[in-house]
Amino acid sequence: MQNIGRLAFILGVIIAIAAGLGVSAPQVPLVLAILGLVVGFLNVGGRESNNFLIAGIALSASAGSLAVLPEVGSYVTAIAGNVAVFVGPALLVVALKSLISAGHD
Numbered sequence: 001m002q003n004i005g006r007l008a009f010i011l012g013v014i015i016a017i018a019a020g021l022g023v024s025a026p027q028v029p030l031v032l033a034i035l036g037l038v039v040g041f042l043n044v045g046g047r048e049s050n051n052f053l054i055a056g057i058a059l060s061a062s063a064g065s066l067a068v069l070p071e072v073g074s075y076v077t078a079i080a081g082n083v084a085v086f087v088g089p090a091l092l093v094v095a096l097k098s099l100i101s102a103g104h105d
Contacts, residue, residue: 005042008035012086020079032086039086040093049098056091060084 012035019028044052063080067073 005039008038009043011035012039013083016082016086017079019082020075028082029085032082033089036086036089037093040090040097044090044094045097049094052094053091053098056087056094059087060091 012032015028015032015035019025019032059080063084064077066076066080069076
């Protein structure tokens, strides 16, 4: 199962970068969201949850701020936006798992 989660993470990052560079398909956001769910369920748990949540929130908050870079800003913003679409569902799953875990303690 861990290999599936690792593969989902790598595939999500590759798709997010490719879509940000202009390779597009109408299903990209859906595929990124599904891969993010898989990553959230299979890859992140325990002690790494807090770091993942903080990093994901920081990424999501800053995704659009790089648009001002000349020449590459639109690409960097698109890539960061796609990564945010990928990480968003994983953040939701990890946050819910953390809340459930806190409720049991």
